[in-house]
Amino acid sequence: MQKKVKEDFFKASWKYEEAPESTNHIQIKKQYDLFIDGQFVKPVGNKYFDTIDPSNHRKIASVAEAESEDVDKAVKAARKAFRSWSKISGKERGKYIYRIARLIQEKAREFSVIESLDGGKPIRESRDIDIPLAANHFFYYAGWADKLTYAFPNRNPTPLGVVGQIIPWNFPLLMAAWKIAPALATGNTVVLKPAETTPLTALKLAEIIHESGIPNGVVNIITGAGKTGALIVNHPDINKIAFTGSTNVGKYIQKAIAGTSKKLTLELGGKGANIIFEDAAIDQAVEGIVNAIFFNQGHVCCAGSRLFVQESVADLVIQKLKNRMETLIVGNPLDKNTDIGAINSKKQLETIKNYIEIGTNEGGEIYQPKCSIPKKGNWCVPTLFLNVSQSHRIVQEEIFGPVLAIQTFRTIDEVIEKANNSPYGLSAGVWTQKGSKIFNLTQKLNAGVIWANTFNKFDPVSPFGGYKESGFGREGGLHGLKPYVKFESYFN
Ligand code: ADP
Numbered sequence: 121m122q123k124k125v126k127e128d129f130f131k132a133s134w135k136y137e138e139a140p141e142s143t144n145h146i147q148i149k150k151q152y153d154l155f156i157d158g159q160f161v162k163p164v165g166n167k168y169f170d171t172i173d174p175s176n177h178r179k180i181a182s183v184a185e186a187e188s189e190d191v192d193k194a195v196k197a198a199r200k201a202f203r204s205w206s207k208i209s210g211k212e213r214g215k216y217i218y219r220i221a222r223l224i225q226e227k228a229r230e231f232s233v234i235e236s237l238d239g240g241k242p243i244r245e246s247r248d249i250d251i252p253l254a255a256n257h258f259f260y261y262a263g264w265a266d267k268l269t270y271a272f273p274n275r276n277p278t279p280l281g282v283v284g285q286i287i288p289w290n291f292p293l294l295m296a297a298w299k300i301a302p303a304l305a306t307g308n309t310v311v312l313k314p315a316e317t318t319p320l321t322a323l324k325l326a327e328i329i330h331e332s333g334i335p336n337g338v339v340n341i342i343t344g345a346g347k348t349g350a351l352i353v354n355h356p357d358i359n360k361i362a363f364t365g366s367t368n369v370g371k372y373i374q375k376a377i378a379g380t381s382k383k384l385t386l387e388l389g390g391k392g393a394n395i396i397f398e399d400a401a402i403d404q405a406v407e408g409i410v411n412a413i414f415f416n417q418g419h420v421c422c423a424g425s426r427l428f429v430q431e432s433v434a435d436l437v438i439q440k441l442k443n444r445m446e447t448l449i450v451g452n453p454l455d456k457n458t459d460i461g462a463i464n465s466k467k468q469l470e471t472i473k474n475y476i477e478i479g480t481n482e483g484g485e486i487y488q489p490k491c492s493i494p495k496k497g498n499w500c501v502p503t504l505f506l507n508v509s510q511s512h513r514i515v516q517e518e519i520f521g522p523v524l525a526i527q528t529f530r531t532i533d534e535v536i537e538k539a540n541n542s543p544y545g546l547s548a549g550v551w552t553q554k555g556s557k558i559f560n561l562t563q564k565l566n567a568g569v570i571w572a573n574t575f576n577k578f579d580p581v582s583p584f585g586g587y588k589e590s591g592f593g594r595e596g597g598l599h600g601l602k603p604y605v606k607f608e609s610y611f612n
Contacts, residue, residue, distance in 0.1 A: 136449070139456040141243045146230045148320065152183045154190055154343065155326035157197035158336030164189040169345075171319055174240040175453050175462040175497040183319045186342040191311070191351040194340040198282040198309040199357055201337030206279050206307040210266030217265060217304050219332040220325075221258035224251065224293075227328065231321055235293055236453040238320040240462030240498070241416050243454050253578055254297035257596075260580035261301035264601060268306065271598050277605035279307035280383060281359035284352040286373075287322075288365045289315035289464050290419040290520075296322045298595045299362050300339060306604040308360075309338050313352055315365075316345040317465045350376070358382060362603065364421075367518070367544075367589050385593025385603045387421065387585055389518040390546030392567070393539035394424030394575060395529075398432045400551035404573065406440045409524070412549060412575035414448065414460055414502050418522040419468070421590070422547035424575050426515060427504075427526045428535050434528045438506065445489040445502050452494070460522060463498035472500050472521030479505045479514040479523070510541055518544065532557070536564045545587030549575040568594075 151168060153160040168182040186194070205213070224231065228251045235246040268277045283303050287295035292314055303310050314322035326341040342348065346369070353361055353376050360383040363373050367388040377384055394412045396405045412424025429437045453461035463469040480486055484505035493499040504524040508515050515525045529535040539548060548567040550558050558572045568586040571577060578584070583599035585591065593603045 136457040138452075140452065141233055141236075141247075141454045141456060143233055143237070143454070146233050148181055148234065150181055152181060152319070152323045152343070154184045154186055154194070155323065155330075155339075155341040156190070156194045157340065158330060160326070161193075163187065169316065171238055171317065173237050174317075174464055175494070177496060180237060181320065183323070183343045186313075186344040186348045186351070188351055190342060191348065191355055194311045194342050195282055195355050195357050197337035198311050198340055201335055202279075202281055202309040205309055205335060205338050210268060210305075210307075213304060213307065214262045214265035216332055216334040217258050217262035217301060220328060220334070221255045221262060223328040223331060224255040224258065224325075227324070228252070228255070231293060231324060233454065234320050234324060236461065239289060239292055239318045240453050240464050242458040242461045244456055244458070245416060249578075250291055250294045253580070254293045257294070257297040257580045258301045261305040261600075264302075264598075265305040268601065268605070271601055272605070272607065275607040277306065277601075278608055280604060280606055281308060282357060283308045283310055283360040283362060283604065284355065284358045285310060285312040285362045286349045286352060286365065287312065287314055289318040290416060290421070292318040293321040293325060295364055296325055298364075298600075302595070302600045303362075303604050304338065306601055308604055311340045311342065311352060311358070313342055313344060313349055316343070319343045353377060360384070360604070362593075363387070370591060383603065385585075385595070386591035387593070387595065388589060388591040389520075389544055390421045390423065390586065390590050391426055391516070391518050391542050391544045392422055392424045392547035392549065393426045393428055393542070393565070394549040395428045395535055395539060395551065395561070396430060396433070396437055397550075397552040397554075397557060398430040399553045400573070401553070402433065402437060402440065405551040406437060406444055408549065408551060408573070408575045409437075409441055410444055410448070413524045414522050415576050417460055417463055417500065419464055419520055420576065421518075422569060422576065422584075424547070424549050425519060425524060426539070426542075427524055428529050428538060429526065431528045431530050438526065441504070442487060442489070445487075445504070446491075448489065448491065448502055450491050450493050450499060450501060460502060463500050463521065466498055468520065469498040469500060472519055472523060475514055475517070475519045475521070475523060476503060479508070479512065479525070482508075482512050482514070484508045484512060484514060484525070510538060516542065532560065536561065540564075540566045543589045546590035547571070
């Protein structure tokens with residue numbers, strides 16, 4: 121084909137018609153109260169805040185703001201419920217958790233649409249990743265509920281009590297599942313707070329929890345911003361805090377509970393290294409780079425936001441990556457063709473834009489594909505930076521957006537040193553045909569999760585968590601049970 125004809129052919133064949141997911145099957149209330157002791161109750165201060173659709177700034181619903189008295193009510197309900205919940209058999213507990221999993225599956229379509237409306241992520245991701253994984257998490261931990269003595273042989277595991285759980289806005293339902301499922305399986309009761317920009321799927325989950333028939337007070341879901349989170353953290357009758365969010369807030373929480381007997385797990389920020397060797401399957405690796413950084417608009421603590429490409433293939437990889445970026449569709453989260461949805465909040469968009477400016481001012485070479493974005497809403501074009509080095513702020517600091525910093529390397533030792541030169545230690549990826557290289561690197565990279573020839577793959581069976589400023593404690597797998605139990609034997 122002649123060049124011009126070929127270009128026209130590809131342009132024509134890659135034009136997608138709109139394919140929006142329908143919203144007429146979902147039920148969203150105008151106003152949501154606090155879910156305490158098995159019922160939705162009005163907040164004592166009668167204050168509500170709006171949750172909005174980040175793709176068009178339209179209000180979706182108003183949501184209650186919990187104050188000190190509300191938090192106290194939720195903790196009291198959880199404490200009361202703990203007395204009987206911790207005594208019932210693991211088999212009985214498992215049945216309730218299993219029922220919650222089944223109900224999430226039944227309402228999966230509704231959950232997916234609400235997740236995309238409230239948070240801005242593409243419907244393909246909420247439909248195929250977030251919601252099925254959330255259900256799987258409940259299924260998985262339902263299975264552990266009556267097998268705790270096998271998980272911890274000879275150690276007599278017992279629950280901690282009331283756990284306070286605070287989750288972020290990037291995977292709202294999935295993070296609720298990561299937190300609630302292991303806590304219930306081990307016999308604890310819960311006070312959970314979703315993030316203020318994405319409370320709706322957690323509140324839908326509250327409806328399901330009610331429907332499951334689980335005893336009142338075992339799970340309490342209260343809404344509000346950081347202030348409400350801090351009230352949970354500082355409540356004297358809470359036995360454990362599980363937090364996922366920014367490193368700054370994580371540090372604040374760690375200080376706040378120092379000197380108390382509260383237990384703590386923190387899953388914080390990251391700056392994952394994604395390493396491409398010259399012997400990798402290049403086309404697959406390019407797809408992996410896209411998935412590592414542009415999945416969920418880059419709002420992913422384990423995103424592969426630092427790319428290291430072996431020098432001999434750097435030109436090829438970067439050219440292929442740029443070509444691939446030209447085809448990414450940014451736009452309506454509810455359209456099934458969309459690859460990159462809306463940025464979760466105006467505040468986060470400001471942060472990302474600020475980092476793009478910092479990268480440019482520090483001398484980085486910026487590349488953004490030509491793509492159209494809607495006029496209204498929070499949007500960011502996928503972005504990469506070349507000509508950056510270890511000292512650039514966009515290489516060191518977490519951006520939490522679709523912005524990739526690319527560096528090259530020559531030897532294995534060099535890339536290990538560069539990859540580990542980070543305050544974070546959450547994730548990494550390695551692309552090579554050689555198993556020996558994979559094993560060599562996984563031993564030497566300081567990261568809690570390392571993917572080989574893939575990226576951003578999650579499974580309830582597999583533990584997840586970080587080192588250094590990425591936090592401590594593990595979620596998922598058998599490891600994810602441990603932060604919710606204490607041991608009553610001298611094998612401690
Ligand atoms: P980001 O900065 O990316 O928005 P945050 O760490 O602020 O992420 O938010 C994660 C969760 O922590 C949210 O549910 C938020 O309301 C909560 N949060 C924010 N500040 C505090 C705080 N001081 N104490 C407890 N929770 C907080």
